[in-house]
Amino acid sequence: MKNIKGCSKNSDFGMLIKTDTAHNYSSTEYPILKFKTRNTLIQEELTKIREELPAGVRLVAISKYHPVSAIEEAYTFGQRIFGENHVQELMEKESVLPKDIEWHFTGHLQTNKVKYIAPFISLIHAVDTEKLLREIDKQGKKCTRRIPCLLQLHIAKEQTKYGFAPEELEAFLQSGVHKELENADIRGLMCMATFTDDVSQIEDEFSLAQSIFRQTKERYFSDSQNFTELSMGMSDDYPIAVRHGATLVRIGTRIFGERQY
Numbered sequence: 001m002k003n004i005k006g007c008s009k010n011s012d013f014g015m016l017i018k019t020d021t022a023h024n025y026s027s028t029e030y031p032i033l034k035f036k037t038r039n040t041l042i043q044e045e046l047t048k049i050r051e052e053l054p055a056g057v058r059l060v061a062i063s064k065y066h067p068v069s070a071i072e073e074a075y076t077f078g079q080r081i082f083g084e085n086h087v088q089e090l091m092e093k094e095s096v097l098p099k100d101i102e103w104h105f106t107g108h109l110q111t112n113k114v115k116y117i118a119p120f121i122s123l124i125h126a127v128d129t130e131k132l133l134r135e136i137d138k139q140g141k142k143c144t145r146r147i148p149c150l151l152q153l154h155i156a157k158e159q160t161k162y163g164f165a166p167e168e169l170e171a172f173l174q175s176g177v178h179k180e181l182e183n184a185d186i187r188g189l190m191c192m193a194t195f196t197d198d199v200s201q202i203e204d205e206f207s208l209a210q211s212i213f214r215q216t217k218e219r220y221f222s223d224s225q226n227f228t229e230l231s232m233g234m235s236d237d238y239p240i241a242v243r244h245g246a247t248l249v250r251i252g253t254r255i256f257g258e259r260q261y
Contacts, residue, residue, distance in 0.1 A: 062252030140183025188229030
């Protein structure tokens with residue numbers, strides 16, 4: 001693989017993309033829905049969600065593992081923010097879909113993949129290490145742009161989830177490293193609640209995230225007009241997240257149905 005010296009989003013793209021017939025993301029094929037057409041279902045769900053979300057809360061439609069045709073349907077009904085979790089899939093979709101789409105990267109991002117999305121990504125949700133933040137800054141310099149990103153907070157009881165534990169986040173911000181990184185534009189925090197049916201536990205975790213967000217803004221970003229985002233809440237728990245101050249909710253299954261792996 002050649003070294004990427006500049007910031008062309010096409011550099012080494014061919015090396016990144018691998019043939020995988022099971023994940024043909026540009027395909028227009030989609031499973032047949034028995035009772036309603038796919039576009040009707042997408043339109044209905046988008047309408048319902050928008051009616052539920054208060055002013056100031058934006059919807060990120062999580063489109064991973066869904067074909068381009070499904071994204072096009074949501075786009076037709078006015079959705080402009082889409083979230084992807086895999087760099088290869090994101091690049092394939094970005095190359096063929098309208099350029100006014102605001103692409104968010106919502107999954108675990110490897111440092112060696114940042115260079116591929118740096119030229120166009122609108123927001124990286126899950127910055128979970130100092131190393132990743134430094135790489136975002138490095139690639140932002142190459143692209144002569146500040147890359148918006150969120151620090152991932154680990155509040156769930158599951159150890160499999162990524163992110164800074166509350167005390168780790170505090171220690172990192174106290175170090176002042178983030179102030180040195182001019183091309184990594186920290187816009188707020190992101191978190192995921194524990195996957196559980198216990199609503200009280202989810203309430204407690206989102207409440208904690210809201211409290212940490214407020215403290216973080218007051219202590220470390222009080223002079224920043226950009227530190228405004230709290231990304232939390234998915235298809236099953238976003239109403240709880242909204243009650244606790246979410247400004248971005250990440251909803252996929254409710255809009256597009258079950259993913260096609």
